[in-house]
Amino acid sequence: MPLMPSSRSICLMFATASVIAAASLAPVAAQMPPNVKAGRQVAEKLCVGCHIVMPDPPNSTVSADIPAFQTIANRPGQTVDTVVGAILIPHPPMPNTNLSREEVNNVAAYIMSLKNRR
Ligand code: HEC
Incomplete structure (x- = not known):
C-alpha cells in the first residue's frame, strides 16, 4: 500500500474540516483560490x-x-x-x-x- 495510514486519516480530517468550513462560509466562497x-x-x-x-x-x-x-x-x-x-x-x-x-x-x-x- 503506497499511502501511510496516518496520511490517509489526515486526509480524512482535512476533508471533514473543509466540509465544515464550506458549510459555515457557504454564501461567501466554499474554496478560496489563493489571493x-x-x-x-x-x-x-x-x-x-x-x-x-x-x-x-x-x-x-x-x-x-x-x-x-x-x-x-x-x-x-x-x-x-x-x-x-x-x-x-x-x-x-x-x-x-x-x-x-x-x-x-x-x-x-x-x-x-x-x-x-x-
Ligand atoms: C531579513 C531578510 C528577509 C526577509 C524579511 C525575507 N526574506 Fe526571503 N530570503 C532572504 C534571503 C537572505 C534569502 C536567500 C536565502 C538563501 O539563499 O538560502 C531569501 C530567500 C527566499 C526564498 C527562496 C528563494 C529561492 O528560491 O532561493 C523565498 C521564496 C523567500 N525568501 C520568500 C520570502 C517571503 C515571502 C518573505 C516575506 C514574507 C521574505 N522572504 C522575507 C531574506 C529575507
Missing part, C-alpha cells in the same frame, strides 16, 4: 525589507545578495508549492514570519504571478 492581491500586501509589509517584491518600480534599497521575487519566480522548476516550502522553512537570515498557511499560499501565488513578467 494574489492579498499576497502582494503581505509581501509589501513583511518582505520588502529584504527582497525586491515588485517588478516595477523595484524597491532598490535592498541587498543585492537576496533574490528578487521575480528572480525566484523565474527559477527553473519553481512552482507555488516550492515557494510555499521555501517560506514555511525559514531561510536565514529571514526570521520565521508567523504567517498563516493561507497567507503563505497567497504570497507564493503573488511571487509566481511575477514569473516572466517584463
